[in-house]
Amino acid sequence: MKKNVFFCICLIFFSILSCNEKKEVNTDDDEFNDVNTPCKILNYEKVLFPDDLEFMDSRYYVCNDTILLVLHDKKPDPYYLSVVNLNNFEVINRMFYRDNSPKGLLSASVSIDCNNVCIEDGIRKCVARIPIELLLQLDFQYPNFVEIDAFYNGFNWVDDTTIVCTNCLYFNDFGLDKEMKELFYLDITGTFRENYLQKSDGVFAADYSGGVIASNPSKHKFYYAKSCRPQIVLFENCEEKKKINGPDKDDSQFEIGIGNRVWFKDNMNLYYSLYFADENNVFFANERVHRSVKSRDFNFDKEEIIRLDWDGNVIARYCLKDQLKQINAISYSEKLNSLYISTYDENDERVLYKAVISD
Numbered sequence: 607m608k609k610n611v612f613f614c615i616c617l618i619f620f621s622i623l624s625c626n627e628k629k630e631v632n633t634d635d636d637e638f639n640d641v642n643t644p645c646k647i648l649n650y651e652k653v654l655f656p657d658d659l660e661f662m663d664s665r666y667y668v669c670n671d672t673i674l675l676v677l678h679d680k681k682p683d684p685y686y687l688s689v690v691n692l693n694n695f696e697v698i699n700r701m702f703y704r705d706n707s708p709k710g711l712l713s714a715s716v717s718i719d720c721n722n723v724c725i726e727d728g729i730r731k732c733v734a735r736i737p738i739e740l741l742l743q744l745d746f747q748y749p750n751f752v753e754i755d756a757f758y759n760g761f762n763w764v765d766d767t768t769i770v771c772t773n774c775l776y777f778n779d780f781g782l783d784k785e786m787k788e789l790f791y792l793d794i795t796g797t798f799r800e801n802y803l804q805k806s807d808g809v810f811a812a813d814y815s816g817g818v819i820a821s822n823p824s825k826h827k828f829y830y831a832k833s834c835r836p837q838i839v840l841f842e843n844c845e846e847k848k849k850i851n852g853p854d855k856d857d858s859q860f861e862i863g864i865g866n867r868v869w870f871k872d873n874m875n876l877y878y879s880l881y882f883a884d885e886n887n888v889f890f891a892n893e894r895v896h897r898s899v900k901s902r903d904f905n906f907d908k909e910e911i912i913r914l915d916w917d918g919n920v921i922a923r924y925c926l927k928d929q930l931k932q933i934n935a936i937s938y939s940e941k942l943n944s945l946y947i948s949t950y951d952e953n954d955e956r957v958l959y960k961a962v963i964s965d
Contacts, residue, residue, distance in 0.1 A: 640849075640850045640851045640852050640920065641850060641851070641852035641853040641912055641920050641923060642852065642853070643920055643922060643923045644923070645910060645923045645924065645925040646922055646923065646924050646925070646963075647924075647925055647926075647927055648924050648925065648926055648927060648945065648961040648962075648963065649927050649961065649962075650926060650927070650947065650959040650960060650961035651959065651960055652951075652957055652958070652959055652960075653666075653946070653957075653958040653959065653960050655695060655958075656695050659690070659695050659697075661676050661678065661683075661688070661956075663678065663679050663680040663956055664676050664677060664678050664679060664948075664956050665677040665679060665716070665934050665935040665948045665956070666935060666937075666946065666948040666956075666958040667716065667718055667882075667935055667937045667946070667948070668692060668937040668938075668939055668946040669718060669721075669723075669738050669937065670721070670738060671692075671939045671940070671941040671942060672691065672692050672693055673689060673690070673691070673692060673698075673738065673741075673742070674689075674690040674691070674692045674695075675687070675688075675689060675690075675716070675718070675723065675741075676688040676689075676690060677714060677715075677716045677935075681704065683704075684703060684704060685700045685701060685702060685703060685704070686701075686702040686703075686704060686711055686714040687700065687701050687702050687714070687716075687725075687741075688700050689701075689741045689742065698741075698742055699741060699742065699743075699744065699746060701741075701746055701748070702714060702725075706730075708748065709748050711725075711727045711730075712727055712729040712730055713727050713728045713729045713730075714726070714727060715728060716935075717762075717818070717820075717881065717882075718738075718882055718883070718937060719762070719820050719821055719822065719881070719882070719883035719884070719888075720821070720822050720823070720824065720883055720884060720885055721737060721738050721739070721884075721885075722735050722736065722737055722738065722763075723735070723736045723737075723738055723741065724736075724761075724762060724763070726761070727751065730751075730753075731753060731754050731755065732751035732752060732753045732754065733751060733752055733754060733761055733769070734749040734750070734751045734752065735749070735763050736749055752769065752792075752794045754769070754771060754792065756771060756773075756790070756792075757773070757774040757775055758771035758772055758773065758774060758790075758816075759771075759772040759774055759816025759817065759833070760772040760816055760817050760818045760819045760830070760833075761819060762819040762820065762821040762828060763821055763823060764791065764821060764823065764826075764828060764844060765823050765826075766823070767793055767794055767795050768791055768792065768793055768794070769791070769792045769794060770789055770790075770791050770792075770819060770821075770828060770830075770844070771789065771790055771791075771792065771819075772788070772789060772816045772817055772819070772830070773787055773788055773789060773790050774816055776788040788830075789830065791844065816832075816833050816834070817830060817831050817832040817833040817834075817878055817879075818830075818831050818833070818878060818879060818880065818881050818890070819831075820881045820882075820883040820888050820890075821883070822883065822885065822916055824885070825842075825916050826842060826843050827840065827841065827842045827916050828840075828841050829841070829881075829883075829888055829890075829914070831877075831878035831881060831890045832877065832878060833876055833877060833878055833879050834856075834875065834876060834877065835856050835877065836851065836852055836853065836854040836855065836856055836877045836878075836892070837849060837850065837851050838850040838878065838890060838912070838914070840917075840918040847918065848918035850914070850918060850920065853892070853910065853912075853923065854875075854877065854892075856875055856877075876893060877892050877893065878890050878891070878892055878893075879891065879893055880893075880933060880934070880935065880936055881936070882936050882937045882938050884938065884940060886915065886916070886940070887913060887914070887915065887921070887938060887940070888913070888914045888915075888916065889911055889912070889913050889936055889938055889945070890911070890912045890914075891909060891910075891911050891933050891936050892909065892910045892911070892912055893909050893932070893933065909925075909926065909930060909933050910923060910924065910925050911923070911924040911925075911936060911945065912924075922963075924945065924961075924963070926947070926961065930947070930949045930950070930959075931949065931950040931954070932949060932950060933947055933948070933949050934948050934949060934950075934956075935947075935948035936948070942962070943962065943963045944960050944961060944962045944963065945960070945961045945963065946958060946959070946960055946961075947959045947960075947961065
């Protein structure tokens with residue numbers, strides 16, 4: 607009897623010890639590879655701007671074949687956004703001051719899908735969706751921003767009243783938290799907000815979770831491309847329809863340590879972080895970044911751009927002829943069948959490249 611009691615006490619003691627140890631997690635996924643289309647090499651040329659229109663420290667997007675949208679990342683430009691006619695380079699409109707006024711922003715990031723511009727003020731944690739045609743109006747009416755009081759990364763509109771967001775507290779991919787949801791939905795009318803923080807002791811995975819969301823409300827579909835896993839997921843009517851894995855296999859290894867934080871053992875890999883979408887196509891930039899945990903250095907592999915339709919089919923896979931330092935925006939002209947890539951040149955200056963896609 608005493609031996610049994612002693613055995614039980616030892617079992618409990620070692621169980622407690624094991625609970626306090628760091629848990630190793632394996633990220634391997636056997637369902638590879640769905641993006642097995644041969645990579646098509648693209649040549650590109652620099653888009654030349656007039657000297658008096660040179661926008662330094664900017665990101666460039668091409669909309670509707672003829673509109674150049676310029677996001678001014680840094681000062682001294684007083685505005686965040688400029689709208690330019692790509693044919694004659696005339697400035698059509700400028701908007702969003704760098705301040706906290708009703709017509710200003712404290713920070714700005716932009717994404718484009720299906721003739722809409724989604725703009726986010728990450729400091730104030732608020733977002734807005736603006737039809738591109740409204741940006742051309744001289745009497746531009748500033749939109750009402752929606753506040754997102756949550757730990758989110760990517761976001762987009764599912765329809766006129768619902769926003770889908772990634773949950774930075776989610777880690778259910780690897781069975782670490784069964785009650786946490788990867789995506790959550792916000793009703794912007796204020797009548798209902800989904801309770802996405804389901805557990806107070808959930809793994810804080812903001813360093814690993816998240817991604818970008820490309821949406822097509824007219825088709826009731828959106829894609830969720832993950833930033834730290836080589837996977838894209840298609841949703842229809844907010845239901846998961848298809849997973850597209852690849853073209854890489856995630857070999858990052860990490861463990862759950864003190865405070866339920868994610869600690870990477872060697873390298874942290876980053877994948878999908880940029881996109882562009884229209885009514886027929888979705889383009890995701892796969893940056894394939896490897897970050898050393900010890901040195902904190904970033905190593906950019908040769909970037910790829912994955913092209914899909916809105917039914918979850920991989921249409922093409924593009925690689926640029928020469929490796930770029932970092933892609934910071936992509937866009938597409940259906941009329942010219944050309945990709946536009948905002949990046950850095952050899953002098954670390956922001957430039958816009960045009961790559962014509964041959965049949």
